[in-house]
Amino acid sequence: MRTIRIGSGAGYSGDRIEPAVELVEKGDIQYLIFECLAERTIAIAQQAKMKDPNAGYDGLLAQRMEAVLLGCKEKGIKIITNMGAANPIAGAQKIKEIAQQLGISGLKIAAVTGDDVVDVVRGGEYTILETGEKLSTIKDNIVSANAYLGTRPIVEALRNDADVIITGRVADPALFMAPLLYEFNWSEENWDIMGQGTVIGHLLECAGQITGGYFADPGYKDVQGLARLGFPIAQVQEDGTFVITKVPGSGGNVTLATCKEQLLYEIHNPAAYITPDVVADFTGVAFTQVGENEIQVTGGKGQPKTESLKVSIGYVDSYMGEGQISYAGPGAVNRGKLALEIVEERLKLIGVLYQELKLDLIGIDSLHGSNLSKTDHEPYEVRARVTGRTQNMKEAVRIGNEVETLYTNGPAGGGGATKSAKQVVAMVSALVPRSLINYKLHYEVI
Amino acid sequence: MKLRELAHSRTGDKGNISNISVIAHDPAQYPILEKYVTAEVVKEFFAEIVKGDVIRYTLPNIGALNFVLYSALGGGVTRTLSLDAHGKGLSSALMNLEIPLEE
Numbered sequence: 001m002r003t004i005r006i007g008s009g010a011g012y013s014g015d016r017i018e019p020a021v022e023l024v025e026k027g028d029i030q031y032l033i034f035e036c037l038a039e040r041t042i043a044i045a046q047q048a049k050m051k052d053p054n055a056g057y058d059g060l061l062a063q064r065m066e067a068v069l070l071g072c073k074e075k076g077i078k079i080i081t082n083m084g085a086a087n088p089i090a091g092a093q094k095i096k097e098i099a100q101q102l103g104i105s106g107l108k109i110a111a112v113t114g115d116d117v118v119d120v121v122r123g124g125e126y127t128i129l130e131t132g133e134k135l136s137t138i139k140d141n142i143v144s145a146n147a148y149l150g151t152r153p154i155v156e157a158l159r160n161d162a163d164v165i166i167t168g169r170v171a172d173p174a175l176f177m178a179p180l181l182y183e184f185n186w187s188e189e190n191w192d193i194m195g196q197g198t199v200i201g202h203l204l205e206c207a208g209q210i211t212g213g214y215f216a217d218p219g220y221k222d223v224q225g226l227a228r229l230g231f232p233i234a235q236v237q238e239d240g241t242f243v244i245t246k247v248p249g250s251g252g253n254v255t256l257a258t259c260k261e262q263l264l265y266e267i268h269n270p271a272a273y274i275t276p277d278v279v280a281d282f283t284g285v286a287f288t289q290v291g292e293n294e295i296q297v298t299g300g301k302g303q304p305k306t307e308s309l310k311v312s313i314g315y316v317d318s319y320m321g322e323g324q325i326s327y328a329g330p331g332a333v334n335r336g337k338l339a340l341e342i343v344e345e346r347l348k349l350i351g352v353l354y355q356e357l358k359l360d361l362i363g364i365d366s367l368h369g370s371n372l373s374k375t376d377h378e379p380y381e382v383r384a385r386v387t388g389r390t391q392n393m394k395e396a397v398r399i400g401n402e403v404e405t406l407y408t409n410g411p412a413g414g415g416g417a418t419k420s421a422k423q424v425v426a427m428v429s430a431l432v433p434r435s436l437i438n439y440k441l442h443y444e445v446i
Numbered sequence: 447m448k449l450r451e452l453a454h455s456r457t458g459d460k461g462n463i464s465n466i467s468v469i470a471h472d473p474a475q476y477p478i479l480e481k482y483v484t485a486e487v488v489k490e491f492f493a494e495i496v497k498g499d500v501i502r503y504t505l506p507n508i509g510a511l512n513f514v515l516y517s518a519l520g521g522g523v524t525r526t527l528s529l530d531a532h533g534k535g536l537s538s539a540l541m542n543l544e545i546p547l548e549e
Binding site: 039040130214215217220221257260261262263264265266267268269270271282283284285286287299317318320356357358360362366367368369370371372385387388389424425426427428429 | 450454455458459460461462463465469471491493495503505508509510514521522523524527528529530539542
């Protein structure tokens, strides 16, 4: 039976670059996928595009392409990525420019657009899924609205002989499923095969997380070679059965345990994982070890896709100010607590307007509160952290300033103060009918 | 016995919702997890953090449970004032849960 090998070259925007190069050189793959788009990235990219019409694609796009494009061209490996973020066409033009610099010719680059539906959500009335409120309550602050597209535009680009496909917002598993639909001519209404394809995409989309990244817990879950972790390859048969593996000799491990953790990563109801292409069912998935670093996966199923698509909406929500300062030696915890008390009192005294304030002692209770972190052990050092949400930048700045003034006004021995303030772009989602969302393809050819 | 001796775990986030997998090291011990690591137990364990419901899904085929914790992330990664903005450490925290030793 014919098999297709798909490599996952990135699990997030800032991911390492060498493992993808290793996949190109030694992975014997036909497709290299870069999943680089987190939920809020596209909103921030949209703000960048508003300032500069040629900006708004992934910051590491050029570096990644410089590293893999020539090798992919030589070996006939097709690249699919969502690094287009808010500006896939500008991203495609950048890839063309890099290809020309590398002396590559005969390359077709497809850009997928149509996910940007900011006009649609501004023009209609939709409900915010998270709060149940109307979207019009934040209308003036909206900076981006992107629908999760499915496999269709990517499959069409592959049928039109694209070598590189760059998208904006597309459901992560779709990046991996599209080449399978194209290669094996799977019917997009064969819900079980679409469910199994979603399992493939879901297991690969975080790259190193299934080869042992984000897994090691020394003494309980040991992983070898994490500094040169290899990224995963799915070797897929026409019937959808596949094996997860990695380049021999690379770091990390593919095991039953790493596969199980990744299957449930960011999943709610495992019987109904909603994507634009299918409502996938992971409850029948079975993992079998078939070799060293080779796990076979079967049993993904599915139900018909939903009538609406999820749209992710970014809006300017608030501002956030923060300050930190450290205390060490005997009594560090008490001095840290005193520092927090002083700042809280100062913020009231000088009338800083905040909606929410959080006081942390890093090293004691900053991650999960005081219940889960109870200890009688006195640490050598603590770091006091004050952070607050405000309605404008001016007030946010004042929070960090009050922490910094602890240098000469606070408890003894405070050091290493830092402060920052930033605009908060928050995300909400809404469901929009499919009929209002149409993709487009744009090609660059050299 | 700590849950860590029986299971491993990873946390994911979507908006203000956290999900925590609890996976038996040895699938034969899955029934112990199913018996003692209930939605109520997890809700109680994270009482200080989780403001909403906790729902449990079972996956006996891989010896795992999946917990979905609503209003657990201080507004979600983009809005929260928390240092553990994604709630990435919640899975490690849950490994401290005490499980009664089987008779």
